[in-house]
């Protein structure tokens with residue numbers, strides 16, 4: 001293996017980040033934070049509200065720079081928009097005036113693929129996320145869960161090596177959410193990419209991830225890392241009844257309860 005192939009997909013090396021607001025006040029969002037995510041690994045980040053979870057994702061994209069320390073992606077410093085990184089956030093990133101097909105084809109076309117070829121590829125991805133009959137529909141004609149499927153197809157079509165997800169399913173009802181989590185695991189399992197998934201939902205974190213990073217209240221430090229040794233493939237509706245799942249969720253709840261009491 002080459003030098004680069006051995007590097008972690010994402011690396012935070014003793015990172016601190018301080019925001020200075022217009023009135024000169026400083027907010028330390030992250031302090032002495034170190035972590036590494038391997039290629040193909042699924043990481044979930046949980047922590048109290050406002051501790052710095054989204055800030056962490058913004059540093060991976062290069063939108064925010066650490067005040068101290070280094071963030072590396074595939075062994076290199078983050079510089080500008082990186083086509084290897086994909087995102088799915090809570091708000092849908094679909095273009096309302098474009099059909100599902102045109103939404104999903106947008107990424108490849110932006111990268112220079114011919115329209116006919118991009119549409120063919122998009123049709124394949126639309127079918128994979130179970131929306132085969134909805135290619136000509138517009139986002140407002142779809143349910144929230146269907147729009148999330150569009151967002152997943154729109155992202156996975158670009159074959160991201162790193163996928164950043166910030167509470168992507170939190171606006172969905174429980175049942176749709178469970179379906180989308182299964183969908184995500186299936187797409188991720190075939191992709192070989194790394195995922196960093198930010199969520200408030202401890203059970204979602206455990207059910208999806210290889211490792212769960214628990215952050216402390218602000219300024220966020222890495223409080224605990226849990227290796228989630230539940231076997232894969234996991235089925236969302238079943239995994240939550242596994243005794244090991246219940247044990248892990250109790251431990252993480254305790255970690256977070258301590259943080260809430262302290263602040």
Ligand SMILES: Nc1ncnc2c1ncn2[C@@H]1O[C@H](COP(=O)(O)OP(=O)(O)OP(=O)(O)O)[C@@H](O)[C@H]1O
Nearest residue numbers: 019021027029048049050051052053054055056218
């Ligand atoms: N651009 C900014 N300028 C000043 N402060 C900021 C800025 N961005 C974030 N912060 C502060 O940094 C802290 C961390 O914010 P962040 O959004 O990362 O938290 P979070 O853990 O994702 O929150 P939540 O769980 O509520 O989504 C917050 O206190 C926030 O107010």
